[in-house]
Amino acid sequence: MDDCEHFWVNISSKRQRAWQCSHCGELRLDDPTQKREWVGLTDEEYEAMAEKHVTNCYFDTLTYARAVETKLKEKNHG
Numbered sequence: 001m002d003d004c005e006h007f008w009v010n011i012s013s014k015r016q017r018a019w020q021c022s023h024c025g026e027l028r029l030d031d032p033t034q035k036r037e038w039v040g041l042t043d044e045e046y047e048a049m050a051e052k053h054v055t056n057c058y059f060d061t062l063t064y065a066r067a068v069e070t071k072l073k074e075k076n077h078g
């Protein structure tokens with residue numbers, strides 16, 4: 001039985017992200033083949049957000065970009 005609560009120490013190298021438990025020595029590797037789900041925005045969402053940032057004939061590129069970034073972060077980190 002492994003009842004170690006694991007205290008992960010980052011032992012990553014340039015080629016491999018890895019952690020080792022300083023208590024029991026267990027290794028945990030970040031498997032690059034493991035799919036990392038990245039949630040993007042749909043075309044509709046991009047368009048809806050873009051519309052919010054158009055005032056008269058002026059498009060506020062920077063706030064639009066930041067809004068998109070914020071939205072992406074929300075989607076990908078809960």
Ligand SMILES: [Zn+2]
Pocket residue numbers: 004005006007021022023024025026
């Ligand atoms: Zn451990």
